[in-house]
Amino acid sequence: MSTTTYDVAIIGGGIVGLATAMALTDRFPLSLVVLESEDHLAAHQTGHNSGVIHSGLYYKPGSLKARNCVEGRQAMYQFCQEHGIAHDPCGKVVVATQPSELPALEALEKRGVANGLDGIRRLNSPEEIHEYEPHASGIAGLYVPQTGIVDYTQVTNTYAEIVQNAGGVIQTRSRVTAFRHTGNEFVLQTPQGEVICHNLINCAGLQSDRVARMCGVDPKLQILPFRGEYYELTPQSEHLVNNLIYPVPDPRFPFLGVHFTRMVHGGIEAGPNAVLAFMREGYRFGDISIPDVLQYGLYGGFWRMAWKYWQTSVGEFYRSLSKRAFVHALQRLLPELRLEDVHRSGSGVRAQALEPNGNLADDFRIVEAEHMVHVLNAPSPAATASISIGRSIADMAVKNFELVRV
Numbered sequence: 001m002s003t004t005t006y007d008v009a010i011i012g013g014g015i016v017g018l019a020t021a022m023a024l025t026d027r028f029p030l031s032l033v034v035l036e037s038e039d040h041l042a043a044h045q046t047g048h049n050s051g052v053i054h055s056g057l058y059y060k061p062g063s064l065k066a067r068n069c070v071e072g073r074q075a076m077y078q079f080c081q082e083h084g085i086a087h088d089p090c091g092k093v094v095v096a097t098q099p100s101e102l103p104a105l106e107a108l109e110k111r112g113v114a115n116g117l118d119g120i121r122r123l124n125s126p127e128e129i130h131e132y133e134p135h136a137s138g139i140a141g142l143y144v145p146q147t148g149i150v151d152y153t154q155v156t157n158t159y160a161e162i163v164q165n166a167g168g169v170i171q172t173r174s175r176v177t178a179f180r181h182t183g184n185e186f187v188l189q190t191p192q193g194e195v196i197c198h199n200l201i202n203c204a205g206l207q208s209d210r211v212a213r214m215c216g217v218d219p220k221l222q223i224l225p226f227r228g229e230y231y232e233l234t235p236q237s238e239h240l241v242n243n244l245i246y247p248v249p250d251p252r253f254p255f256l257g258v259h260f261t262r263m264v265h266g267g268i269e270a271g272p273n274a275v276l277a278f279m280r281e282g283y284r285f286g287d288i289s290i291p292d293v294l295q296y297g298l299y300g301g302f303w304r305m306a307w308k309y310w311q312t313s314v315g316e317f318y319r320s321l322s323k324r325a326f327v328h329a330l331q332r333l334l335p336e337l338r339l340e341d342v343h344r345s346g347s348g349v350r351a352q353a354l355e356p357n358g359n360l361a362d363d364f365r366i367v368e369a370e371h372m373v374h375v376l377n378a379p380s381p382a383a384t385a386s387i388s389i390g391r392s393i394a395d396m397a398v399k400n401f402e403l404v405r406v
């Protein structure tokens with residue numbers, strides 16, 4: 001049983017929780033604990049993503065995603081350099097494969113420029129695309145030099161070392177299951193006993209709406225789990241991809257479409273798709289949690305969303321079950337790819353916030369309550385943006401937690 005009363009407890013040992021812990025311990029002389037459910041850090045979204053350092057191309061100028069992605073990307077490159085973490089600012093191409101995609105490609109270029117990306121190159125012909133990706137198909141494209149690759153589990157573990165060196169405590173196997181408010185303290189129940197704190201930050205990813213409700217805060221949204229499944233190219237077919245090849249995304253949908261990603265430790269991944277999962281931490285098609293499905297099935301916004309996106313959803317389910325259909329989608333970008341060139345690999349589950357009106361929340365959502373901060377929507381590019389998000393939460397803590405700077 002813990003006897004320490006911490007200044008701050010952070011619920012969630014993913015990249016956002018650890019980046020927040022790092023920003024706080026860097027700025028304030030405080031006692032801090034990070035509580036993580038699983039037996040290791042980065043166990044969910046952070047450890048199951050594409051490992052892309054996003055440029056900031058996609059996001060509405062002025063949005064939290066745009067600002068934090070651009071600042072966070074620069075900070076991420078610097079952090080990796082300073083701590084010897086393998087990364088590669090290799091750049092990426094986005095390719096339009098049909099004339100109907102050209103207006104969206106142009107809009108993307110304008111967004112990138114508005115978000116301060118220098119050096120985006122418009123690729124006006126298949127030959128110009130082939131300068132970067134000789135096997136990619138497309139009628140036009142963009143080359144974005146700022147995009148890169150990294151291993152976010154390694155980044156998170158490095159944040160954790162820095163937090164521990166600054167005196168922060170990291171407790172794994174510590175799922176927070178209950179919350180009570182007594183006087184000016186919060187008492188958090190975990191399997192390892194009670195943890196007492198004055199201030200609380202919720203970075204629980206796929207569980208963040210439930211944690212907020214447990215703490216008496218109405219999140220005004222519902223987390224919807226979208227599984228992203230990957231295939232991996234066989235070593236013989238890796239020569240088909242140099243770095244990163246993306247399609248022009250459907251602007252009505254917050255996901256980027258299946259793409260090719262070179263991984264920083266070697267190998268090429270293809271995916272992820274975006275399939276509605278029947279369990280929040282459901283990494284396989286057959287993983288089902290009745291409480292999870294009932295929770296979103298009974299939420300009005302779910303049916304409004306389902307009505308809007310049913311065609312896309314059916315297509316994603318089909319591509320999830322059929323390798324042939326998945327490869328067919330990939331062949332739009334890479335016509336030479338054959339069925340036997342890929343095999344199924346891992347998956348990740350995105351925590352995507354759904355609003356009561358059926359909209360998938362477009363921007364990051366971070367909500368303050370008395371002596372609390374709740375991170376309620378931090379999907380991609382939150383790994384890229386993590387250092388910047390952590391600093392923003394530390395700024396909130398100055399006001400909301402009455403912490404005094406070092």
Ligand SMILES: Cc1cc2nc3c(=O)[nH]c(=O)nc-3n(C[C@H](O)[C@H](O)[C@H](O)COP(=O)(O)OP(=O)(O)OC[C@H]3O[C@@H](n4cnc5c(N)ncnc54)[C@H](O)[C@@H]3O)c2cc1C
Nearest residue numbers: 012014016037045046049050052176205228348379382384
């Ligand atoms: C398939 C996929 C691909 C992606 N690709 C990219 C990419 O290329 N680039 C990019 O920038 N972003 C990408 N993202 C997004 C990125 O991974 C997430 O935005 C980021 O990891 C979110 O971090 P987090 O700390 O908020 O959540 P998580 O990493 O999910 O961490 C939350 C943690 O909270 C813990 N937790 C939950 N409930 C409790 C509780 N009650 N008590 C204690 N602990 C609890 C969980 O166990 C978990 O470890 C991708 C995501 C997915 C799923």
